Amino acid sequence: MTVVLVTGGSGRLGRSVVAGFADAGLSVTSADTTLPDAQDPRVAYRTADLTDPAAAAALVRAAAPDVVVGLAAIAVPFSAPEPVILSVNALIAHNTAAAAVEAGVGRIVLASSPTVVGYGAPAGWLPDSLPLTESTPTRPWHAYGLSKLVAEQTARMFAAAYGATTRFASFRPCFVIAPEEWSGAPTQQGHTVRERLADPALAAPSLFNYVDARDVTDFLLRLLDRMHVISNGDTFFVGAADALARKPLAELLPSFLPGSGALASVLTGTEPAFSIEKARHELGWNPTRGWRDQLIDTGDPEVAR
Ligand SMILES: NC(=O)c1ccc[n+]([C@@H]2O[C@H](COP(=O)([O-])OP(=O)(O)OC[C@H]3O[C@@H](n4cnc5c(N)ncnc54)[C@H](O)[C@@H]3O)[C@@H](O)[C@H]2O)c1
DSSP: OOEEEEETTTSHHHHHHHHHHHHTTOEEEEEESSOOSSOOTTEEEEEOOTTSHHHHHHHHHHHOOSEEEEOOSOOSTTSSOHHHHHHHHHHHHHHHHHHHHHTTOSEEEEEOOGGGGOTTOTTOOOOSSSSBOTTSOOOOOSHHHHHHHHHHHHHHHHHHHHTTTOEEEEEEEOSEEOGGGGGTOOOTTSSOHHHHHHOHHHHGGGTTOOEEHHHHHHHHHHHHHHTTTSOTTEEEEEOOSSOSSSSOHHHHHHHHSTTOHHHHTTOOTTOOSBOOHHHHHHHOOOOOOOHHHHSOSSOOTTSOO
């Protein structure tokens, strides 16, 4: 049985990943600074502060996993002072990878973020083309985005140093929607999914991206299966197959992203701004949950049809 250590396992995404991994038959240890309110009897829970390299090393040694999935982070831009976000997230990424390598873990995955590409920059931002892909240049404009780029580069750095024996990857989950948020629990930004759909100004800052946390779990299971054949240290966007919007982004984006009219014209129908073709092609992963089928019992003619 594959043994996996999930860091940040008490968080919005971590709770789904931990449950999904247990459902898939993996032996799961969840590590976080805090324990979750509801504990899954199939999962071993540990507390650790991963900014402390000794604590990270002791945690990984004791869990003795085959796989480490690093989700722990300060996950919201500007939710702490910029130097704190940068240093905490960079330290967590480095300590996690270093501890895993030292313990002989074979596969190590770190969570990044789409914010690495730099949308929303106050000084202006326009990509060369849409949809955004893993080849889109990275230009973070806040400490959170920078710290996530550090996480990606940490995976690449360790792949360069230890790639002969160990596989590394990172991934950029879009705006994560946990299962309970479809029925009205607040999202990471405090409002509900329904409110986010009703007011395009709420989803526009993240270019209307989103992903169901269970689809991220499915992505991770695919990634773990394929890490021995994909490029070591690689990164992937992980998003829903559509945009979190009621109108085509070809219509919506130009109102929020000045000058994007011609670029956005390719985003017709339900097409999202973030391409997931790489994960589809290299991993055979496809998201299976979208707002139209998850926002059920709403009386909304656009959903559940
Ligand atoms: N939620 C999103 O929309 C989103 C989007 C892109 C990327 N991500 C990334 O995905 C990961 C998970 O995000 P989330 O939404 O579940 O965030 P979250 O805040 O719900 O969970 C993060 C967890 O990390 C833990 N943590 C923080 N500092 C720690 C430390 N020093 N040691 C151990 N644990 C620590 C927190 O206690 C928390 O439970 C993060 O790395 C985040 O940057 C999330």
